[in-house]
Amino acid sequence: MTFVGNQIPRHVLDFARVSEFLGLLQPLTPYGRDILDSTGFIENGATLERLYDDIEAAGRAVRTLQSKGTAFERVCWHLGRMPRLPSIGDADSWGLMELFLVKKFLAHCKAAGSLLDDATVHYFGLDFACEGLLAHLAAGNADAESFAITERHEPRLAAIRTRLSELTAQAKTYRKNLESRVRDSHGLEFMGREFLLVTHEKGLALARVCSEPDAPRIEVEPYDERYVKIRLLPDADLLTLEEERRAAREMERTLEEIVIRRLAQETASCSEQIERAVQAIGRFDAALARWTLANSWHMTRPQLGRAEWSCRGGRLVPLALECQERGFAYVPLDLELDKPVALLTGSNMGGKTCVLQTVLFLQVLAQTGNFVPADSLQAPLCAWVDVVGSEIDSNGARRGLSSFGYEIHRLTQVLRRARSQPGIVVFDEFAQTTSGEEGKAIMQAVSEHLARYHAVRALFATHLACDFRHPYIRHFRMAGLNREAARAALASGENSADDTQRGVLSSSSPAEGSDAADGTAPATEKDLTERLRAINAMMQYRVIPAELSQDILRSDAIMIAELLGLDRPVIDRARALLEGERQSCDPS
Amino acid sequence: MLPASDWFARRISLVTGLGSGSGKTTFTKAALASLHRAGERCIIISAGFEGGTDPVNGVSRVPVFQVEGGDVFLTAARLLPLLDCAPVIMDVPSRTQTLADESQQARPPRGMSALGPLVMVRAGREGVALLAGPSRNDDLPRIIQRARELSGISTVLVDGSLDRISQISALPEATLFCSVMADKAGWQRAVHRMTVFHALVTLPVWQQQAAAMEASVELPGLLTSELYGSIAANRVAVVVDDMAHVFLSDQEVLALASQRRLHVRRKVTFGGFCVVLRDVDGIRFRQALRPDVDAAVCCWNPYVHETPGVAA
Structure with missing residues (x-):
């Protein structure tokens, strides 16, 4: 299976949580799985449009099937039963197993195709072209789920098998008679066992009796101090029967071999049709898996090849699911990136990183041939996507670099690509690991540099005070914490008579000497969840245009820290320090 | 039989x-x-x-x-x-x-x-x-x-x-x-191994409410010799998933049984032992077995025509 598109860097997949989501794709055949596994980041617009068309065609097929009772379930059942075929190039060395796999595949391929409407069959190329081969393989077999060489494959087998059955039955009867003679004469019951252990005395007595003419022949072997092993021996008649059975079996095997060779050759001669069927089934199955996912998550067909990047109601599904599980609110993303560079500021825990993740998540899904979980997505066709941040490590690729060094190294790679190819890059807290002053300078320089590349969209999430203007740079901020609500919640938490309520929302103020005073008593998981729930309820996860004012510098860090339960003395001191700094900066 | x-x-x-x-x-x-x-x-x-x-x-x-x-x-x-x-x-x-x-x-x-x-x-x-x-x-x-x-x-x-x-x-x-x-050479060892095996298949099922009654340690994985040595002395009950999760020597299993209580979360259905004796007197062998282990023998050598210890 040829890989389509480019490999998506592991750190991008991890950051954007794409693999988590694409893990929900459930193809029913190994061929659909192969196609999905070998699809990378596709730059070719026509290829992507064809994949989107496939999804829509699969959707139409499903709707038609669903209008016909259980037809959809039956198609899925047949797809799920298709085995992985052996290599037809090795047909010379095939045996029963390989023929079983071919027959099973063809039988289910035909059955699935017969349930689909003509338009779908025609669209995916599911016309069944191996009728003759399937008929030959299935000859005399009861169902699609099993395979044996039958008399219909080779008529000469009929006589041989009849003879074999007769000989087997005769031998069985002969042995039973032998056993019953021993039972009658010596009270020994073999009951289908190959041998019996009897006492030495009994064994010797048997040996004496059985040496007489017309007595059953037995073999006596030593076993231990108490027992001997006795085995009934075939007489000349039984040996003759066995010999004849062996010869018949040998003939049967020879004929079976001939049938196997013939069917294998016939299969090899149909290799093109089989290959086409495999491709068509794989394509239909992959499209069906993508459609099922799209249908489950209300996904829409992306519009690629646009200059702007714009989405309405974009959802980072893994995060939305997480929020749902924890009872938190999730707010879909509305965002328009109409200029090469966008800078996004806002509160801590305000959702900046999630915006970056969502942008990459949607773009990667779109360019891997999937619909996107958004009300709409218009996006450029990119040659690459990337993410830069001190926390983003590409499979341990730091190679001794510091956090800052690694970011710069990654930035160098991104700038090199940006020069020549359209792409999207997001920067998560870029240059945060160096001094604020120099970090801001680097940030501004990088932004201005990237703003020259109009085929690139760069989105920075930052707390740095990037209060500069540029015609190709747009400023956004997260709507952030509802401060009034937060203040009210903190105040009510402080004043609450209810200890639990006070414990949830107020800062810790541990008594001196208690465990918590030296930080050894961590917040419980439940406590943390409650605090996160409170922050979630007060946070406005919307991206809004930012004015170049003091507003974009606010991170609400102290208030968030307070909501998270940081010790009261630390909060008070931080507040005093900040207030002092603001007053000293105030020219009045 | x-x-x-x-x-x-x-x-x-x-x-x-x-x-x-x-x-x-x-x-x-x-x-x-x-x-x-x-x-x-x-x-x-x-x-x-x-x-x-x-x-x-x-x-x-x-x-x-x-x-x-x-x-x-x-x-x-x-x-x-x-x-x-x-x-x-x-x-x-x-x-x-x-x-x-x-x-x-x-x-x-x-x-x-x-x-x-x-x-x-x-x-x-x-x-x-x-x-x-x-x-x-x-x-x-x-x-x-x-x-x-x-x-x-x-x-x-x-x-x-x-x-x-x-x-x-x-x-x-x-x-x-x-x-x-x-x-003949190994029948006493066979008796010993049957005793240990029987102890494992008859381990009692852990009752969750017992956790409140006695100090216990519930192991998520295998009970190995190393792990067993590290269990605090005051832990009376040790709990594993099933008998297959006990990776101790025969001696350790018997020692554990005498010093602590070993429990399983999932009980095994034991059909019984099928014993084949060779050059070993059946009566002597059965006398060496603990009565509960002897009772767990479902089948003596299935190819022997009589039952050891019963037939003459």
Whole structure:
């Protein structure tokens, strides 16, 4: 299976949580799985449009099937039963197993195709072209789920098998008679066992009796101090029967071999049709898996090849699911990136990183041939996507670099690509690991540099005070914490008579000497969840245009820290320090 | 005595053995003969090779069973030409939905035996079956489930691997049988091992409410010697998933039983011991067994015409 598109860097997949989501794709055949596994980041617009068309065609097929009772379930059942075929190039060395796999595949391929409407069959190329081969393989077999060489494959087998059955039955009867003679004469019951252990005395007595003419022949072997092993021996008649059975079996095997060779050759001669069927089934199955996912998550067909990047109601599904599980609110993303560079500021825990993740998540899904979980997505066709941040490590690729060094190294790679190819890059807290002053300078320089590349969209999430203007740079901020609500919640938490309520929302103020005073008593998981729930309820996860004012510098860090339960003395001191700094900066 | 067919009918029976040549395949064959006499058809599975047979030269050590038409068994693709029971192929687990979903990346690969891909076969007529078993214990449940679905047969005999009671974890609903061979030189050791094995299969099930009553330690994984040594002395009860999670020496198991209480979360259904004595007096052997262990013997050598200790 040829890989389509480019490999998506592991750190991008991890950051954007794409693999988590694409893990929900459930193809029913190994061929659909192969196609999905070998699809990378596709730059070719026509290829992507064809994949989107496939999804829509699969959707139409499903709707038609669903209008016909259980037809959809039956198609899925047949797809799920298709085995992985052996290599037809090795047909010379095939045996029963390989023929079983071919027959099973063809039988289910035909059955699935017969349930689909003509338009779908025609669209995916599911016309069944191996009728003759399937008929030959299935000859005399009861169902699609099993395979044996039958008399219909080779008529000469009929006589041989009849003879074999007769000989087997005769031998069985002969042995039973032998056993019953021993039972009658010596009270020994073999009951289908190959041998019996009897006492030495009994064994010797048997040996004496059985040496007489017309007595059953037995073999006596030593076993231990108490027992001997006795085995009934075939007489000349039984040996003759066995010999004849062996010869018949040998003939049967020879004929079976001939049938196997013939069917294998016939299969090899149909290799093109089989290959086409495999491709068509794989394509239909992959499209069906993508459609099922799209249908489950209300996904829409992306519009690629646009200059702007714009989405309405974009959802980072893994995060939305997480929020749902924890009872938190999730707010879909509305965002328009109409200029090469966008800078996004806002509160801590305000959702900046999630915006970056969502942008990459949607773009990667779109360019891997999937619909996107958004009300709409218009996006450029990119040659690459990337993410830069001190926390983003590409499979341990730091190679001794510091956090800052690694970011710069990654930035160098991104700038090199940006020069020549359209792409999207997001920067998560870029240059945060160096001094604020120099970090801001680097940030501004990088932004201005990237703003020259109009085929690139760069989105920075930052707390740095990037209060500069540029015609190709747009400023956004997260709507952030509802401060009034937060203040009210903190105040009510402080004043609450209810200890639990006070414990949830107020800062810790541990008594001196208690465990918590030296930080050894961590917040419980439940406590943390409650605090996160409170922050979630007060946070406005919307991206809004930012004015170049003091507003974009606010991170609400102290208030968030307070909501998270940081010790009261630390909060008070931080507040005093900040207030002092603001007053000293105030020219009045 | 031939074991009774109703011990095995319409259930999964897993036969394991204490030591090499303990007679587990012999016992499984005896069980199959008994079922055939009762007119039952079976699914027969061999789980692994004793001592790891060479895949090329070890064919002669493949378990050979006499099957009736309608029996279902697991073999390897390369053994198919050697079958004289008119094989009807029912499944190739590594290439169908039985295991293929996981077989792509799995290491070791799924649905494979030491002799190559596994093939599920229905015998078209009476004849010889050469068995091959999955290399991975975790293939067993899916293969058995598929065999039952495809054949409609509910009786399953698993000729288990030597000393691999871990297979019981993969088949929690199976009834476990244990074959033991005792000879003149090693019968006392056999008695000792039966005692330990019996202690394991009869471990009490942990009652969650008991956790509040006594100091306990619930282990998520295996109980190894190292781990056992690290358990605080005040922990009276030790809890593991099932007997297959106890990886202690025989001495350690008995020491644990005397000093603490060992519990399991999931109890094993124990069918009994099948004991084969060679040059050992049956009465003496039974006297050496603890009464509860002796009572757990379901079958003395199934090929002997009398019961040791009973017959003259």
